[in-house]
Amino acid sequence: MLSKERMVRIVQLLEERQFVTVKELQESFDVSRSSVMRDLIELENQGLIQRERGGASLKSVSTTLTNFNEMSVVSKENLNMEEKKLICAHAARSIRDGDCIYIDSGTTPAHILDYIQDKRIKLVTPSIYLIRKLPASFKGDIFLLGGEFNKSYDTSYGSLTLEMIRQFHFDHAFLSTNGIDLENGNVYVFDFNVGACKKAIMECSEKCDLLIDASKYGVKAMCNWASLKDFHSVYVDAYEEAREIPDNFLVCKGEDENEDK
Template structure:
């Protein structure tokens, strides 16, 4: 069976069942796990599905993410990669030498690093995934906040992290969300403890930036941690043409090659 045909059949199954597991797809199509993972990654890049732990759901289904089905960081590294690059390429223009900035957990902020490496800033983060990719020629200073650590999400959190945050004030913070609702003016995250960190950071920042790709418009998660209207700017790659876009939303154009 050709890859294209298999992907069509995966979409048929999703329309019937709303969720498919990787194990079921492997048995059904008699192919390896890596083949199914490549199919699901391609479908997600097309914006047609959302990969969750153990399988996939339709993007236009009400998906409620929690700590039980949120994928680990390594499974999200290449998800919406081009969109993340476009968003971060524009958002990094907010940063100036001398700023004290906070960068959130997750894979999206990693794409800030290319534009950040020549900035002389004070960088505070809980994100070890980001620090592993920090360029050797980064000019600024780095403060990694401790606390309870999750290897699955490559980030620290909890009461100790919150107390450490209270010692900082930020010129600017870059935050992420698992999903949003424009209608309800809400930003979501899969775990309330992670959400508490995000709330504390936003409260202690002079300017707050939310970085999200278009797939987050269709996703709901366990915990509401902020209102979209409270952000200075919300950077996205695309937005539905038939829907009214909030004034603080900024759509990023494709990166022009030199």
């Protein structure tokens, strides 16, 4: 069993039992104490668990998203649709003719398509869901990232995908994620392989924006793949009133709301 698979299982065990000992984990996975400790240290660094004397407990009682409990793309299609459209309407304003842009998988970034149909751009994506929504009249060039493809989550990942990503230089990348932590700035996604591809996209992009609606606040997932401060802009539909809005956060407002202010 690979380390990342053990970490998924450790989180699942903690969700079931709230506390497990190092010895129990050694026996469950038939690995050395040092291997278990490395996994626990990594999970603690991810903000998912808390190491305690002789074992570990969940840092929070809320369920952590993994590739075992993440909802499929299709099942999320109609969730928070108006908020997603609002966010993408604002984000799309920064796209210019001639840009090479990356649009991430997920139901939120797909709404950018409504605002770029007449743009002469090069569009790169791992998402067949997004490709299917492109109109026949789209004027840009399309590049679909290959590699291992997960139909449920509508994304490619793995070594072949990473190799393809590194062939590009993006003017602008629009990324999605499962959840964020406003306290520590962590940005979470449900799978380490997916997180690795998102990291690679950021390394190959001049400008990276994160697109999230308020339902992502406080949601934790298996992989911590970025920090909120790493993004040029974080487009959101709302923000917690008690907090000072970070400089790179853009709270998107509808036309009616803008007129009222």
